[in-house]
Amino acid sequence: MESVTFKNLSFAYHEFGHEPRTVLDNASLVVNQMEIVCIAGQSGQGKSTLLRILAGLAQPRSGQIFYSGIQSNLHTHTALNVALEHKVAFVFQNSALISNLRVFDNVALPIRYHQPHRTDESIREQVNGLLASMMVEEYSGHFPYALSAGVLRRVAIARALAMEPRILLMDEPTTGLDTKSRRSLLALIDNQRYLRHATIIMVTHDLPIAKDLDARVCFLHKGKLSDPMRHDEFLLAQEEHIRELVEEMDLRPT
Amino acid sequence: MGPEQKEYYSIPARILFWMGAIWLRSLPGKLSTLFFKAIFAFFTIDTRRFRTEFRQIILQIYFTGIEAFPLVGMVAVLLGSLTIIQAMTVMPKVGFGDFFGNLMVIVIIRELGPVLTAFLIAGRSGAGLAAYIANMKVESEVDALETMGIDPIKYLVMPALIGGMFAMLIMSVMFSTVAIVVGFLVAKSIIFLLPNVFEMKLMWGHYLESILLGLRRMDFLMLVVKPVIFGGIITANACLFGMSVKNDVREVPKATSKSVVFSFTFVVLADLLLSMFYWIGYLSGINSLF
Ligand SMILES: Nc1ncnc2c1ncn2[C@@H]1O[C@H](COP(=O)(O)OP(=O)(O)O)[C@@H](O)[C@H]1O
Ligand SMILES: [Mg+2]
Numbered sequence: 001m002e003s004v005t006f007k008n009l010s011f012a013y014h015e016f017g018h019e020p021r022t023v024l025d026n027a028s029l030v031v032n033q034m035e036i037v038c039i040a041g042q043s044g045q046g047k048s049t050l051l052r053i054l055a056g057l058a059q060p061r062s063g064q065i066f067y068s069g070i071q072s073n074l075h076t077h078t079a080l081n082v083a084l085e086h087k088v089a090f091v092f093q094n095s096a097l098i099s100n101l102r103v104f105d106n107v108a109l110p111i112r113y114h115q116p117h118r119t120d121e122s123i124r125e126q127v128n129g130l131l132a133s134m135m136v137e138e139y140s141g142h143f144p145y146a147l148s149a150g151v152l153r154r155v156a157i158a159r160a161l162a163m164e165p166r167i168l169l170m171d172e173p174t175t176g177l178d179t180k181s182r183r184s185l186l187a188l189i190d191n192q193r194y195l196r197h198a199t200i201i202m203v204t205h206d207l208p209i210a211k212d213l214d215a216r217v218c219f220l221h222k223g224k225l226s227d228p229m230r231h232d233e234f235l236l237a238q239e240e241h242i243r244e245l246v247e248e249m250d251l252r253p254t
Numbered sequence: 255m256g257p258e259q260k261e262y263y264s265i266p267a268r269i270l271f272w273m274g275a276i277w278l279r280s281l282p283g284k285l286s287t288l289f290f291k292a293i294f295a296f297f298t299i300d301t302r303r304f305r306t307e308f309r310q311i312i313l314q315i316y317f318t319g320i321e322a323f324p325l326v327g328m329v330a331v332l333l334g335s336l337t338i339i340q341a342m343t344v345m346p347k348v349g350f351g352d353f354f355g356n357l358m359v360i361v362i363i364r365e366l367g368p369v370l371t372a373f374l375i376a377g378r379s380g381a382g383l384a385a386y387i388a389n390m391k392v393e394s395e396v397d398a399l400e401t402m403g404i405d406p407i408k409y410l411v412m413p414a415l416i417g418g419m420f421a422m423l424i425m426s427v428m429f430s431t432v433a434i435v436v437g438f439l440v441a442k443s444i445i446f447l448l449p450n451v452f453e454m455k456l457m458w459g460h461y462l463e464s465i466l467l468g469l470r471r472m473d474f475l476m477l478v479v480k481p482v483i484f485g486g487i488i489t490a491n492a493c494l495f496g497m498s499v500k501n502d503v504r505e506v507p508k509a510t511s512k513s514v515v516f517s518f519t520f521v522v523l524a525d526l527l528l529s530m531f532y533w534i535g536y537l538s539g540i541n542s543l544f
Contacts, residue, residue, distance in 0.1 A: 078400070
């Protein structure tokens with residue numbers, strides 16, 4: 001079943017005093033339910049921008065976006081609408097936890113806000129469950145400034161899961177993590193996908209993820225989004241920019 | 255499909271359209287849009303969600319008002335004593351108490367109290383609020399709120415605005431009260447220290463009575479209206495400039511100082527308008543209605 005589909009998305013940044021900078025040029029993709037799709041590419045190619053468009057944080061110049069087969073009206077394509085109507089959650093690269101709320105309250109915020117009838121008891125149970133599933137329950141009383149990047153990332157994922165999303169968008173979830181936390185984070189993400197039947201689109205230039213999570217990878221280069229490729233396909237790809245990424249990752253079978 | 259048909263609008267419609275577009279792009283237009291959105295959000299609070307939002311409002315009152323109290327109180331003490339000390343140098347020999355009362359009403363209750371409080375709150379709490387929201391924008395916390403389906407206008411702006419207006423009201427009344435009490439104490443102690451120069455007696459009851467007599471009924475209205483309007487101006491400015499930051503840290507200090515500058519400007523302008531309104535009302539006899 002299709003979960004996220006976009007067709008012919010185009011986007012350009014218009015900065016005052018600069019030429020408009022085209023970031024997306026007719027990008028199209030079909031993502032199936034419960035699938036993980038990675039978007040890879042050199043920095044500055046517009047991966048984050050594409051994800052922000054899918055979350056409604058930016059509006060494409062043209063194109064169509066469907067969530068679970070329902071088209072989003074581009075005139076009302078705002079993050080608020082996308083989150084509420086299509087159950088899309090977003091994990092920011094910098095985690096973006098609310099800095100004056102403790103970890104517990106950060107995760108509880110969307111629940112308290114959208115399910116005001118819930119009792120404190122049941123909210124506490126759910127939040128503690130989410131924190132435990134991300135293995136960060138011991139930090140529940142901390143403020144975000146006191147936590148390491150890896151813990152912040154997991155709390156941010158817990159907060160996104162509190163929305164009970166059908167679609168989870170993640171911006172570079174493994175960047176800046178050491179090997180051990182990276183591995184455990186990936187295992188947790190994979191686990192959640194099966195548990196919640198969520199579709200995951202993640203931006204990354206961490207190509208081994210594709211093998212670890214059995215994901216398809218699209219490459220974004222100069223505004224063009226490639227077709228999704230499996231691990232064994234992109235290792236043999238001919239395009240210069242894909243080969244560069246692969247070599248950087250040292251993925252070639254030796 | 256045929257060629258696209260151009261829609262036709264009459265000249266007056268176009269003029270109205272452009273006037274509206276310009277208004278929405280102007281600073282007062284943006285400010286009032288934000289203001290009314292937040293007020294609308296206040297009156298459409300989901301009552302079941304009241305706890306989350308009420309907590310935000312209380313926090314804002316605490317931050318904007320209570321935490322600013324030492325500063326506001328100190329300036330009130332200074333202003334109260336300065337007014338009295340200056341007045342005593344030109345004091346008439348008769349009608350001592352009445353003179354003080356009137357002076358306090360004019361200087362502190364009617365004009366300087368609300369305006370100085372507004373300046374202090376704008377410089378301290380308004381700047382703080384602007385920087386806080388601007389930082390949230392830079393750290394994409396505002397974006398995060400939206401992706402959680404939480405409207406920043408409801409979660410951030412509305413509590414700040416309601417809390418700010420309420421806090422300004424409390425602080426302004428506090429300011430006038432402190433200034434009046436301190437003025438009395440200073441006058442009393444000067445008379446006590448220099449009994450040969452000032453052969454008058456100053457009684458608290460008399461002082462207070464003359465202040466109350468000096469107040470017109472319209473003053474009571476202004477005592478509430480002015481601070482609430484100033485509070486609205488200050489917080490709307492802080493939120494607007496805070497929200498205008500994109501994701502560039504360098505914009506934070508700019509947004510903060512702009513919010514303070516425009517708060518000052520609009521507070522003075524609003525004060526001017528309100529004072530004009532006050533005098534027009536007074537001269538045309540509306541005062542007797544209140
Ligand atoms: N707010 C913005 N205004 C103007 N240009 C931007 C903005 N954000 C990003 N860009 C530019 O758009 C391009 C794509 O950015 P981004 O989506 O962050 O790339 P990536 O995530 O692939 O590193 C970059 O060249 C960047 O400089
Ligand atoms: Mg990026």
